[in-house]
Amino acid sequence: ARITLRQLLDHAAEHEYGLPAFNINNMEQGLAIMEAADAVNSPVIIQASRGARSYANDIMLARMIDALAEIYPHIPVCMHQDHGNGPATCATAIQYGFTSVMMDGSLMEDAKTPASYEYNVEVTRKVVQMAHSCGVSVEGELGVLGSLESGMGEAEDGHGFEGVLSHDELLTDPDQAVDFVGQTGVDALAIAMGTSHGAYKFTRKPDGDVLAMNVIEEIHRRLPNTHLVMHGSSSVPQDLQDIINQYGGEMPQTWGVPVEEIQRGIKHGVRKINVDTDNRMAMTGAIRKILAEKPGEFDPRAYLKPAKEAMRKVCQARFVEFGSAGHA
Numbered sequence: 060a061r062i063t064l065r066q067l068l069d070h071a072a073e074h075e076y077g078l079p080a081f082n083i084n085n086m087e088q089g090l091a092i093m094e095a096a097d098a099v100n101s102p103v104i105i106q107a108s109r110g111a112r113s114y115a116n117d118i119m120l121a122r123m124i125d126a127l128a129e130i131y132p133h134i135p136v137c138m139h140q141d142h143g144n145g146p147a148t149c150a151t152a153i154q155y156g157f158t159s160v161m162m163d164g165s166l167m168e169d170a171k172t173p174a175s176y177e178y179n180v181e182v183t184r185k186v187v188q189m190a191h192s193c194g195v196s197v198e199g200e201l202g203v204l205g206s207l208e209s210g211m212g213e214a215e216d217g218h219g220f221e222g223v224l225s226h227d228e229l230l231t232d233p234d235q236a237v238d239f240v241g242q243t244g245v246d247a248l249a250i251a252m253g254t255s256h257g258a259y260k261f262t263r264k265p266d267g268d269v270l271a272m273n274v275i276e277e278i279h280r281r282l283p284n285t286h287l288v289m290h291g292s293s294s295v296p297q298d299l300q301d302i303i304n305q306y307g308g309e310m311p312q313t314w315g316v317p318v319e320e321i322q323r324g325i326k327h328g329v330r331k332i333n334v335d336t337d338n339r340m341a342m343t344g345a346i347r348k349i350l351a352e353k354p355g356e357f358d359p360r361a362y363l364k365p366a367k368e369a370m371r372k373v374c375q376a377r378f379v380e381f382g383s384a385g386h387a
């Protein structure tokens with residue numbers, strides 16, 4: 060059954076757990092998420108980026124979500140627009156049946172240029188008005204995602220900003236967070252505390268200097284009733300790096316966000332945790348392994364099924380680790 064983000068996160072807050080939000084681009088990923096949720100009885104947040112919507116086609120994506128919800132009628136599903144870049148993207152997501160939208164006003168509509176605070180408030184408030192009148196939830200973002208190691212802010216295409224941002228600019232300001240939530244009425248707030256998208260987050264296991272979980276704790280103290288969202292929260296597990304590299308891949312050694320740090324966040328108001336990279340790596344590792352071991356294989360099902368299975372394992376682990384298992 061369809062459910063809004065607000066309904067899911069209110070329940071998560073009441074029962075003190077977190078929900079992973081997994082990205083979808085194709086059928087195999089959708090099935091992997093739902094099979095995992097069904098196995099451990101977890102509610103689900105499926106999210107689609109603008110890139111996913113153009114890759115899969117809006118109609119295909121919308122029908123796929125309908126199909127997944129019909130196959131698993133007992134699993135509550137929130138369909139969320141990931142990183143909406145403006146009111147038009149959010150409005151068309153709502154037209155296609157999404158029950159939640161992210162208005163990422165931390166960047167301008169080009170998804171490359173950092174936005175002013177005033178722009179962010181204005182565009183987010185506008186989307187909240189529009190979405191709430193349709194019964195749809197809204198996630199806002201305050202603070203620019205990026206690396207505290209390099210000082211680089213992050214554009215949507217994964218490249219860093221030209222200008223190196225100061226340490227403080229890469230962290231969400233708690234005073235501003237209070238003002239932002241009050242002015243916009245968002246249902247959930249994504250914050251910046253040192254994570255970035257993709258596999259290359261940290262050059263060593265992160266400590267408090269590069270992953271500022273204390274910022275989350277401070278914001279939660281000031282906004283105890285606001286659901287917080289962590290982006291860039293793949294853990295980039297060593298075993299997934301190893302399998303890719305063992306079968307011909309070339310991924311330099313890297314570190315993600317340790318699951319125990321996310322669990323600490325969940326104790327301090329984090330309710331939605333975005334995970335895409337881990338699933339991409341799981342699928343790629345499985346496909347590389349099959350193609351390396353069976354070079355004569357040419358039936359796509361021979362590698363897509365193991366890829367789906369590898370992603371299911373990651374999803375299932377996160378449902379258990381973040382505590383949403385058992386709450387469907």
Ligand code: G3H
Nearest residue numbers: 082108110111142256335
């Ligand atoms: O926001 C980042 C997600 O991993 C989606 O990535 O824009 O390449 O689909 P994408």
Ligand code: 13P
Nearest residue numbers: 257291292293333335336
């Ligand atoms: P990862 O790249 O760490 O999986 O982050 C995904 C994300 O934040 C999607 O919005």
Ligand code: NA
Nearest residue numbers: 140141142161
């Ligand atoms: Na999002």
Ligand code: ZN
Nearest residue numbers: 256290291333
């Ligand atoms: Zn994100």
